[in-house]
Amino acid sequence: MKKLTALFLSLAMVVGLAACSSGAPSSSESSAPETSVPQATSESDETSSVGSENTDADTSKTLVVYFSASGNTEEAANYIAQITGGDLFELKPADPYTNDDLDWTDDNSRVSQEYYDESLRDVELTSDTVENWDSYDTVLIGYPIWWGIAAWPVNTFVKANDFTGKTVIPFCTSASSGLGQSGDLLAELAGTGDWQDGQRFRSSVSEADVQEWLDGLNLD
Numbered sequence: 516m517k518k519l520t521a522l523f524l525s526l527a528m529v530v531g532l533a534a535c536s537s538g539a540p541s542s543s544e545s546s547a548p549e550t551s552v553p554q555a556t557s558e559s560d561e562t563s564s565v566g567s568e569n570t571d572a573d574t575s576k577t578l579v580v581y582f583s584a585s586g587n588t589e590e591a592a593n594y595i596a597q598i599t600g601g602d603l604f605e606l607k608p609a610d611p612y613t614n615d616d617l618d619w620t621d622d623n624s625r626v627s628q629e630y631y632d633e634s635l636r637d638v639e640l641t642s643d644t645v646e647n648w649d650s651y652d653t654v655l656i657g658y659p660i661w662w663g664i665a666a667w668p669v670n671t672f673v674k675a676n677d678f679t680g681k682t683v684i685p686f687c688t689s690a691s692s693g694l695g696q697s698g699d700l701l702a703e704l705a706g707t708g709d710w711q712d713g714q715r716f717r718s719s720v721s722e723a724d725v726q727e728w729l730d731g732l733n734l735d
Contacts, residue, residue, distance in 0.1 A: 576650050577601030577734065581657035582668045584617055587688040587718045588657045594725040595655055595686070599734055602651075608668050609639040619661070626661065636667040643675040653682045653734060654708075656701065660689040660715075665697040673701050678708025684732070685713035688720055 579596045582605070583589035589605070596603045616625035629635040645651070656673070658665045665687065683705070685698035694715040702710035714728050 577653045577655070578604060578645065578651040579655045579657070580604045580606065580645070580672060582606040582659075582666055582672075583657075584612060584659050584666060587716075587720060588659050591686060591688055591716050591720045591725060592655075592657045594720070594722045595657075595729065598722075598726055598729050601653075601655070604645050606643075606668055606672050607641045609641050629667065630662050636670065638668040638671055640668065640671050643672045645676075648676065651681065653684070654678065655684045655686060657686045657688070658697070660687050660692045660695070660697060663692055663695050663697075665701055669701065670704060673705045676705075678705050678710075681708045682711060683708040684711045686716065686728075687713065688716045688718055690718045 577599045579592050579599070579601045581588050581592035581603075583592070592603060592605075595601065612625065615621075618624040619626055619630075621627060629638075656669060658669045661667070665685070683702070685694070685701060687694055687697060692715075694713050698710060698713040702708070716724055716728075
């Protein structure tokens with residue numbers, strides 16, 4: 516009888532423990548590990564990306580070409596490039612001009628001799644072609660005024676390039692002389708391109724002067 520009672524009690528305890536165990540969650544179920552799920556690209560994101568590519572493709576590229584004898588035209592060109600975001604290309608004579616060469620008051624100076632003898636104005640440049648030239652839509656060409664016309668080292672560049680399909684805008688620096696016919700003469704020399712009216716800046720050109728001029732051009 517005692518053995519039967521003990522067996523009954525043991526059986527009851529086993530059943531009770533089994534019931535308690537089935538009601539408690541395991542640790543793996545209560546704290547599942549995080550997984551890395553790739554994020555889907557939304558339709559709006561794709562549209563935005565395509566739109567930005569098209570915007571870049573449609574943006575006009577600007578090139579600022581310049582010859583500077585004493586630094587004034589270079590300053591103007593730098594301002595133009597900074598404001599427009601354009602690229603710079605300096606025209607450098609293979610035989611650089613010295614200060615004595617540029618002394619126009621001396622009849623024997625280089626520029627004076629070149630002025631008197633047009634055959635001497637064919638100035639060789641270290642480079643007269645621009646990389647990716649076809650990618651530029653707008654070309655601004657700067658120079659000092661020499662005897663009422665564009666400094667002739669610019670002629671070499673103009674003759675060496677095809678401006679077809681490009682908007683070309685001349686600008687110059689001078690102490691007193693205006694732009695004159697310098698832009699028209701360069702356009703005639705080029706024979707191609709849509710040449711616009713140019714701008715003359717005083718020798719002490721300021722960024723404000725350049726900004727005001729560019730605001731009126733609507734290059735964007």
